[in-house]
Amino acid sequence: MAKGLLFVISGPSGVGKGTVGNALREKLPEITYSVSATTRAPRAGEQDGVNYFFKTREEFLGMIERDEMLEYAEYVGNYYGTPRDFVDQTLAQGKDIFLEIEVQGALKVKEKFPEGIFIFLLPPSLDELKDRIRGRGTETQATIDHRMSVAVDEMNLLRHYNYAVVNDEIDLACKRIESIIIAEHCKVHP
Ligand SMILES: Nc1ncnc2c1ncn2[C@@H]1O[C@H](COP(=O)(O)OP(=O)(O)OP(=O)(O)O)[C@@H](O)[C@H]1O
Numbered sequence: 001m002a003k004g005l006l007f008v009i010s011g012p013s014g015v016g017k018g019t020v021g022n023a024l025r026e027k028l029p030e031i032t033y034s035v036s037a038t039t040r041a042p043r044a045g046e047q048d049g050v051n052y053f054f055k056t057r058e059e060f061l062g063m064i065e066r067d068e069m070l071e072y073a074e075y076v077g078n079y080y081g082t083p084r085d086f087v088d089q090t091l092a093q094g095k096d097i098f099l100e101i102e103v104q105g106a107l108k109v110k111e112k113f114p115e116g117i118f119i120f121l122l123p124p125s126l127d128e129l130k131d132r133i134r135g136r137g138t139e140t141q142a143t144i145d146h147r148m149s150v151a152v153d154e155m156n157l158l159r160h161y162n163y164a165v166v167n168d169e170i171d172l173a174c175k176r177i178e179s180i181i182i183a184e185h186c187k188v189h190p
């Protein structure tokens, strides 16, 4: 059986990865998403095992020691990582998998899966990005400032990606990603 394709969607905090991801899930229910582990505290409404696997620092470090992470990164004071088994199993079943992760982690995945498809979601402008993070109402001003300074460094790494998608309108961004999925399935993969 042919293996599935691995898609990585990254981009700065607040660009809309989760929002566009949710819209894609509605349009393409067959998409399988990886659920990450994190040491960050849950936000209102977030559920363990659905949005993230919420871990203590000790539990997370244990997962790293046991080599259970495909990749992990420390981002703005917390650990985030992709559990390896679920990704391997999904691909082995011939299904595509989507990872929604920040840039340092995406580049580590690229080292292990150079054949993966790496999509960078861009904001229409940095001002709009700041408005989106602020508008979500989940971060303190200090965290917003920290995430914005990381965003500039992240956008400088765009050249490592296969595709750049601007998230100006959710529907348009979804259509662009759907086109990428279709094109990648038509490609002759060695
Ligand atoms: N195209 C868009 N136009 C206007 N607002 C948007 C758009 N896409 C997302 N948003 C809004 O921007 C905010 C941030 O979106 P979201 O939480 O999906 O970003 P994210 O990239 O997943 O962030 P993080 O990496 O921090 O988890 C949300 O309030 C969302 O409703």
Ligand SMILES: Nc1nc2c(ncn2[C@@H]2O[C@H](COP(=O)(O)O)[C@@H](O)[C@H]2O)c(=O)[nH]1
Pocket: 011, 012, 013, 017, 036, 037, 040, 071, 072, 073, 075, 080, 081, 082, 100, 101, 102, 103, 104, 105, 106
């Ligand atoms: N390297 C990884 N980054 C991840 C993972 N899961 C999520 N993320 C990214 O972290 C930031 C912050 O997320 P938030 O939920 O606290 O706003 C964001 O860019 C996520 O995409 C992961 O497994 N590995």
